[in-house]
Amino acid sequence: MKNYLSELLTDVAEEQASVQALEKQAKDKQLESLLDKVNLAKQENAAMPLSRHPHDDREPEPIDELQIAPVKTRKSRAAGQTHTKSVNRESFQAMFFEVAGLTVAVPLIELGGIHHIEKTNTLMGKPKWYKGVMVHREQNINVVDTALWVMPEKCNQELLDSIKYQYVIMLNDSDWGLAAEHLVDTVTLQHDDVKWLDNPAKRKWLAGLVKDKMCALLDVDSLIELLENGVNINHD
Template identity: 55%
Template sequence: MSGNPFANEDVMEDYMSALLTDETIVDDVKRQSVEQLFKTEPVPRTEPFIQPAAEPVETTPVIAKVLEPQVEKRLVAVNTPSKVVKPIIPEGEFQVLLFEVAGMTLAVPLTELGGIHQIESVNPLFGKPAWFKGVLLHRDEKYNVVDTAKWIMPEKSSDKLAGTTEYKYLIVLGESGWGLGCEKLVATETLTPDEVKWRNVEGSRSWLSGMIKKKMCALMNVKQLINMLKQGLSSND
């Protein structure tokens, strides 16, 4: 945990503000450049036009065929998310595990919990995202360790906590081989569906099933979280 509680309060403000805002982030630069491309008109010809002897070349259709598919593909690659794995909303009471990372409390359903292991040493790997902490060897198993603070928080918030998070436990996500770094195990809690503010996971932050009202903490959509980690995506992708 950080030795500066005031710094953590600032980080938590950023974190809660981000989670409670459902606005989609738009890359204005890319959007404007695409709009400009479609608005651009061809420059009028000044030299005399000479009809070639061979078959005329249809230049305008060729330009359309080359440019438009390229622009469309680039937009799809940036803005189209993969298929979202929706959480199943329980019909009755269900239990969750509450744990802390960098001063924030997170929750995972116990039915999606693959185990909890102590973190003694993690073997780093090169060429991985900044939030990939490394590999934990536990008996005959290998687990991919996620730097939870870096994965969930905006970059400006995680930078404030760089070097201050001390992960003691690994929260294993189902049978995926992925686990979240955890600083403190809080407790297990029994909830009813009405105690969660469920959200539309097809929007932004599809890893977030909802907010537990009385705890003001995030309930994680574990299956979608695993889906994103396997693709190398961060929380805002």
């Protein structure tokens, strides 16, 4: 599954390079236009000073819920204080979990909680990646089959049968939770530890890629928006 993230990283790099090239072309045209105006002004009145333009198979040790409880999450802060896209301006903690051999990271400030997975009730008319509703302490949790959502094209029946979900990773203060097989670790990341997406329009759910682990860092708020709209990673 690391090859899947490698492909994703290549796609992201190509997209960013294309965007940067277009931006450079636009800036070059603006500069040429500005120089033309300056030269014209010089020709019309050489004596007048120019003024500047004003806009010039491994079983990782499970993380007990009690270990995570003291860490500040979105629920423990004032609503709206922090957004995933602003996380890249400072160091932050992230929790890593695994699904079908794929490692995924979520900022702790965007973590709504972790529950052991329980029985889910399927609903008619929902997408394939919608695992069902899990009732936990009178809360109805919409559980996402994370493997089917993130990499639907990789999920053949053999892979799906091999996945053993154990946890539900809650997203912010929403009713959405991602099914996870293993909880790996919590790590403090610095800005440069992540390859941030400058233009995430195509992959709104992806804030960036953690370089040394080659894993996806989720943009939780955007992910929730996609889930609410009933679409997967491919917007299907």
